[in-house]
Amino acid sequence: MAYNLLAGKRGIITGALDENSIAWQIALKAKEEGATFTLTNAPVAMRMGKIKELAEFCNAEIIPADATKLEDIENLYTKSMEVLGGKIDFVLHSIGMSVNIRKKNEYGNLNYDWLMQSLDISAVSFHKMLQVAEKLDALNEHASVVALSYIAAQRTFGTYGDMAQAKAMLESIARSYGERYGRLKKVRVNTVSQSPTKTTAGSGIAGFDGFYAYAEALSPLGNATAEDCANYVVSLFSDLTRMVTMQNLYHDGGFSTNGISDEIMNKLV
Numbered sequence: 001m002a003y004n005l006l007a008g009k010r011g012i013i014t015g016a017l018d019e020n021s022i023a024w025q026i027a028l029k030a031k032e033e034g035a036t037f038t039l040t041n042a043p044v045a046m047r048m049g050k051i052k053e054l055a056e057f058c059n060a061e062i063i064p065a066d067a068t069k070l071e072d073i074e075n076l077y078t079k080s081m082e083v084l085g086g087k088i089d090f091v092l093h094s095i096g097m098s099v100n101i102r103k104k105n106e107y108g109n110l111n112y113d114w115l116m117q118s119l120d121i122s123a124v125s126f127h128k129m130l131q132v133a134e135k136l137d138a139l140n141e142h143a144s145v146v147a148l149s150y151i152a153a154q155r156t157f158g159t160y161g162d163m164a165q166a167k168a169m170l171e172s173i174a175r176s177y178g179e180r181y182g183r184l185k186k187v188r189v190n191t192v193s194q195s196p197t198k199t200t201a202g203s204g205i206a207g208f209d210g211f212y213a214y215a216e217a218l219s220p221l222g223n224a225t226a227e228d229c230a231n232y233v234v235s236l237f238s239d240l241t242r243m244v245t246m247q248n249l250y251h252d253g254g255f256s257t258n259g260i261s262d263e264i265m266n267k268l269v
């Protein structure tokens with residue numbers, strides 16, 4: 001059921017690779033709620049993924065941008081404002097990649113060039129998207145900017161490797177830039193800490209099936225799906241949450257607060 005929560009709003013959605021991507025579900029939901037938006041991804045993802053399918057369905061233009069490159073981000077905002085006919089009301093950062101994890105480098109054997117690359121892609125890119133938006137004055141007052149995070153920023157999950165540092169930095173950027181942009185333009189900046197979700201990035205983590213099953217068993221509501229995440233993020237883009245900023249918001253079926261569940265207890269005794 002749609003509520004017209006985003007009627008008249010203009011947005012930019014990063015990170016939709018295929019139908020499993022969390023961003024893909026967010027795009028579908030944003031369209032259902034009346035938003036117009038542009039879609040973007042790294043130029044290499046244009047060949048790998050299915051973003052064109054999504055763009056056709058959503059009647060959205062694709063503007064390729066490598067989120068680590070300032071000139072690409074500048075072009076993304078400038079073209080988005082042109083195509084959509086005005087300043088932007090919401091931005092989704094749904095970008096993450098660790099080269100060390102992809103190359104199966106253990107945490108005690110990090111390649112530091114790859115670490116810097118992963119931090120740039122997965123966290124500093126969030127700062128870049130905010131800084132370029134501010135410099136171009138591309139966001140409307142009360143605009144909402146959301147990035148997707150994971151609880152490995154607070155708790156250690158061994159095989160999540162250097163992505164834990166990336167997520168900690170991402171959440172910290174939301175607080176620091178949220179303070180600045182709120183003061184300057186009433187723009188709000190938050191991260192949503194999502195349950196393990198079966199996507200290309202998620203499944204790339206060693207032991208992902210274990211994370212997924214453990215979280216499912218510990219969370220009183222079970223794991224939140226990508227579609228559930230889309231509903232939550234759309235509420236954050238809407239005017240219903242205009243005073244929420246600088247937060248890391250858990251969207252995890254209760255995982256982050258629960259100590260133990262009967263299901264896990266029964267397996268142990």
Ligand SMILES: NC(=O)c1ccc[n+]([C@@H]2O[C@H](COP(=O)([O-])OP(=O)(O)OC[C@H]3O[C@@H](n4cnc5c(N)ncnc54)[C@H](O)[C@@H]3O)[C@@H](O)[C@H]2O)c1
Binds near residue numbers: 018095
């Ligand atoms: N899947 C999970 O379990 C899970 C849980 C919590 C948070 N998240 C986060 O959600 C976000 C989206 O991931 P997903 O799970 O939907 O997987 P996904 O693989 O579908 O999305 C990751 C996206 O990042 C894009 N990307 C990589 N490098 C880029 C670059 N240089 N410039 C622009 N885009 C680039 C990829 O092309 C891809 O579209 C990530 O930040 C991820 O860490 C995922």
